[in-house]
Amino acid sequence: MQKNRLEAFSDGVIAVIITIMVLEMKVPQGTDFAALKPVLPVFLCYVLSFVFVGIYWNNHHHLLHTVTHVNGPIMWANLHLLFWQSLIPFVTGWMGLNHFEALPTALYGFVLFMAGLAFLFLQWAIVANQGRNSVLAGAIGRNRKGKISLLFYALAIGLAFVNRWLADAIYLLVAAIWFIPDRRIERALSNHGE
Amino acid sequence: MQKNRLEAFSDGVIAVIITIMVLEMKVPQGTDFAALKPVLPVFLCYVLSFVFVGIYWNNHHHLLHTVTHVNGPIMWANLHLLFWQSLIPFVTGWMGLNHFEALPTALYGFVLFMAGLAFLFLQWAIVANQGRNSVLAGAIGRNRKGKISLLFYALAIGLAFVNRWLADAIYLLVAAIWFIPDRRIERALSNHGE
Amino acid sequence: MQKNRLEAFSDGVIAVIITIMVLEMKVPQGTDFAALKPVLPVFLCYVLSFVFVGIYWNNHHHLLHTVTHVNGPIMWANLHLLFWQSLIPFVTGWMGLNHFEALPTALYGFVLFMAGLAFLFLQWAIVANQGRNSVLAGAIGRNRKGKISLLFYALAIGLAFVNRWLADAIYLLVAAIWFIPDRRIERALSNHGE
Amino acid sequence: MQKNRLEAFSDGVIAVIITIMVLEMKVPQGTDFAALKPVLPVFLCYVLSFVFVGIYWNNHHHLLHTVTHVNGPIMWANLHLLFWQSLIPFVTGWMGLNHFEALPTALYGFVLFMAGLAFLFLQWAIVANQGRNSVLAGAIGRNRKGKISLLFYALAIGLAFVNRWLADAIYLLVAAIWFIPDRRIERALSNHGE
Numbered sequence: 001m002q003k004n005r006l007e008a009f010s011d012g013v014i015a016v017i018i019t020i021m022v023l024e025m026k027v028p029q030g031t032d033f034a035a036l037k038p039v040l041p042v043f044l045c046y047v048l049s050f051v052f053v054g055i056y057w058n059n060h061h062h063l064l065h066t067v068t069h070v071n072g073p074i075m076w077a078n079l080h081l082l083f084w085q086s087l088i089p090f091v092t093g094w095m096g097l098n099h100f101e102a103l104p105t106a107l108y109g110f111v112l113f114m115a116g117l118a119f120l121f122l123q124w125a126i127v128a129n130q131g132r133n134s135v136l137a138g139a140i141g142r143n144r145k146g147k148i149s150l151l152f153y154a155l156a157i158g159l160a161f162v163n164r165w166l167a168d169a170i171y172l173l174v175a176a177i178w179f180i181p182d183r184r185i186e187r188a189l190s191n192h193g194e
Numbered sequence: 195m196q197k198n199r200l201e202a203f204s205d206g207v208i209a210v211i212i213t214i215m216v217l218e219m220k221v222p223q224g225t226d227f228a229a230l231k232p233v234l235p236v237f238l239c240y241v242l243s244f245v246f247v248g249i250y251w252n253n254h255h256h257l258l259h260t261v262t263h264v265n266g267p268i269m270w271a272n273l274h275l276l277f278w279q280s281l282i283p284f285v286t287g288w289m290g291l292n293h294f295e296a297l298p299t300a301l302y303g304f305v306l307f308m309a310g311l312a313f314l315f316l317q318w319a320i321v322a323n324q325g326r327n328s329v330l331a332g333a334i335g336r337n338r339k340g341k342i343s344l345l346f347y348a349l350a351i352g353l354a355f356v357n358r359w360l361a362d363a364i365y366l367l368v369a370a371i372w373f374i375p376d377r378r379i380e381r382a383l384s385n386h387g388e
Numbered sequence: 389m390q391k392n393r394l395e396a397f398s399d400g401v402i403a404v405i406i407t408i409m410v411l412e413m414k415v416p417q418g419t420d421f422a423a424l425k426p427v428l429p430v431f432l433c434y435v436l437s438f439v440f441v442g443i444y445w446n447n448h449h450h451l452l453h454t455v456t457h458v459n460g461p462i463m464w465a466n467l468h469l470l471f472w473q474s475l476i477p478f479v480t481g482w483m484g485l486n487h488f489e490a491l492p493t494a495l496y497g498f499v500l501f502m503a504g505l506a507f508l509f510l511q512w513a514i515v516a517n518q519g520r521n522s523v524l525a526g527a528i529g530r531n532r533k534g535k536i537s538l539l540f541y542a543l544a545i546g547l548a549f550v551n552r553w554l555a556d557a558i559y560l561l562v563a564a565i566w567f568i569p570d571r572r573i574e575r576a577l578s579n580h581g582e
Numbered sequence: 583m584q585k586n587r588l589e590a591f592s593d594g595v596i597a598v599i600i601t602i603m604v605l606e607m608k609v610p611q612g613t614d615f616a617a618l619k620p621v622l623p624v625f626l627c628y629v630l631s632f633v634f635v636g637i638y639w640n641n642h643h644h645l646l647h648t649v650t651h652v653n654g655p656i657m658w659a660n661l662h663l664l665f666w667q668s669l670i671p672f673v674t675g676w677m678g679l680n681h682f683e684a685l686p687t688a689l690y691g692f693v694l695f696m697a698g699l700a701f702l703f704l705q706w707a708i709v710a711n712q713g714r715n716s717v718l719a720g721a722i723g724r725n726r727k728g729k730i731s732l733l734f735y736a737l738a739i740g741l742a743f744v745n746r747w748l749a750d751a752i753y754l755l756v757a758a759i760w761f762i763p764d765r766r767i768e769r770a771l772s773n774h775g776e
Contacts, residue, residue, distance in 0.1 A: 005589055005643055007199055012597030015206030022280050027287040031295040054273045061199055079636045086604050093609040101613040201393055209400030216474050221481040225489040248467045255393055395587055403594030410668050415675040419683040442661045449587055
């Protein structure tokens with residue numbers, strides 16, 4: 001039951017995050033295509049962030065699936081993850097309104113980096129609670145995908161000041177990597193069930 | 195349990211969408227009927243969009259009712275549906291603030307069209323997962339109502355540039371068609387139960 | 389399960405409504421008591437509306453408690469109730485920003501009147517579904533409290549144009565009447581259980 | 583089931599509160615570090631408030647865990663707690679936009695004080711309902727931590743007008759005290775289970 005409430009609260013926060021992002025797309029004054037034009041970069045950022053938040057929700061869903069008991073560290077690691085995700089609307093708006101300028105693009109990557117790190121912390125908190133031999137610990141293994149994402153984000157933060165389009169390309173690449181929910185967990189769970 | 199969380203998350207997102215739309219109705223400065231007048235078209239758009247989002251929630255409820263297992267494609271098809279629904283507040287505000295001008299009216303139809311298409315994709319993802327002989331596959335059959343709605347939306351997008359009131363009339367018509375939750379599914383479910 | 393999702397969705401919508409109302413209290417520029425002064429009437433309206441939405445949530449909770457099966461009319465009656473409640477932030481902001489002027493005060497009463505009517509419709513939809521001899525039908529009886537509230541709201545709408553403080557006093561009175569959750573339903577349920 | 587809905591509603595409200603606070607961080611116009619600078623104090627306030635709301639959610643979670651039956655006073659005590667928490671975004675924005683000036687800092691403490699008091703009231707309502715010998719009553723005992731927090735808040739409100747940084751330091755201190763979820767309840771529950 002404890003776990004249900006943690007999931008319900010996380011779902012609520014993520015649902016609000018993913019939806020208030022759309023408020024950064026301000027309704028334009030005019031009624032022609034020219035009036036829509038300045039909204040376009042904000043819209044593209046919104047699409048990217050929607051995919052990222054969707055990925056986090058999907059992975060969160062899979063991660064919590066393996067949890068049987070929630071303790072204090074898991075709760076705080078989860079809140080910490082939600083904190084960094086809650087900053088996504090702000091950096092999305094800043095990057096979109098400024099046509100992917102260097103600093104907004106770098107800050108966007110920084111928030112994603114911190115959210116990725118927070119996801120790792122949450123995994124560690126769960127493994128610490130359930131033991132190294134738990135389903136999750138086996139499934140995550142050396143956790144290549146999570147660590148590679150962090151490397152890519154760090155790379156994109158630096159590249160934002162050199163060529164911001166390269167940074168944006170990396171964000172798209174990471175989104176593509178994570179698009180498919182974590183098969184390792186699904187596989188380990190079904191192995192475990194046999 | 196997986197399915198419960200998908201429903202809970204969708205409910206959260208749809209609840210936020212349906213409620214933040216009301217924020218597009220800006221509190222007017224004056225205190226007489228004249229001050230309320232510019233709010234009226236936004237209010238009418240809000241009513242229309244509230245009905246559409248309500249219809250989607252109702253149908254989503256019925257559709258998920260038939261699902262027993264959630265997989266990756268269903269999750270992403272569901273997020274894709276939520277994405278297009280999340281754009282409804284933006285197009286509602288744009289259409290309302292511009293007194294149903296041609297382009298905002300057409301864009302409103304486009305978002306509804308894409309949401310309708312996304313609903314179809316979600317149906318396909320569920321049928322693909324549960325097999326052609328499942329309750330849902332039988333219930334949907336040739337899925338006339340969904341396809342007719344898409345045709346009507348496409349028609350309205352074109353008509354918006356000819357006579358925008360005709361386009362709005364079509365939106366009302368589609369809302370009326372979908373007002374009653376999908377009896378086909380209810381019927382098939384009770385047949386199945388016998 | 390159907391009922392659970394109706395409750396979850398309603399909870400989500402009401403949670404968003406009750407919380408976004410606070411956004412009508414704009415953060416003032418100055419840092420002294422004078423800067424806070426214009427926020428005060430909006431705050432008072434917020435308190436009143438918070439109590440009303442809280443009452444609706446409480447009564448909704450009690451009403452749905454008696455429901456065993458959800459059908460189409462109940463779903464739409466519920467959405468209709470949520471629609472009128474969703475307008476409360478708008479009228480709260482308008483009344484608060486205009487220091488309880490006549491028309492905003494009357495419109496506030498009108499939205500409460502319509503929400504009260506919508507609650508009655510929802511009761512009827514539930515009784516129609518569950519039969520005249522159901523727990524709810526017996527509990528509601530002639531439904532004096534609901535009808536008296538509607539009378540009071542209608543009175544307040546008229547009085548707003550004569551003396552708006554009388555109208556506000558009536559809103560306080562109705563809030564006081566409903567403050568205690570509906571004992572009739574609780575009593576009937578425990579009688580039923582014996 | 584009644585309790586589940588109280589939890590779900592509270593989770594929804596708290597999820598919206600914690601997320602709309604981020605909207606007080608307005609997207610800046612420029613794209614350099616100078617443009618971000620005025621956002622920094624709002625960001626720091628946001629972090630502090632996020633932690634406080636997180637603490638309240640954690641403690642709420644633990645408190646409700648001990649509840650078996652929800653009655654009217656518990657419902658209203660819970661709504662009262664949510665009311666004061668709903669004001670946190672407003673005072674967060676005011677304090678952040680004014681660089682921790684005296685009155686905003688004091689008002690921030692006042693809202694936290696009232697929320698702390700409301701949490702106490704909720705505890706009393708639950709103990710009153712479940713009896714002095716219940717798990718919760720034993721766990722809370724003389725409730726030192728809750729009362730000390732209130733004292734600290736009162737102190738900070740006064741100190742805000744003398745040295746506002748001292749007031750802010752006290753807020754950090756209280757956050758640190760409550761950071762760990764209430765072990766007393768966890769301990770009493772596990773003793774009870776033996």
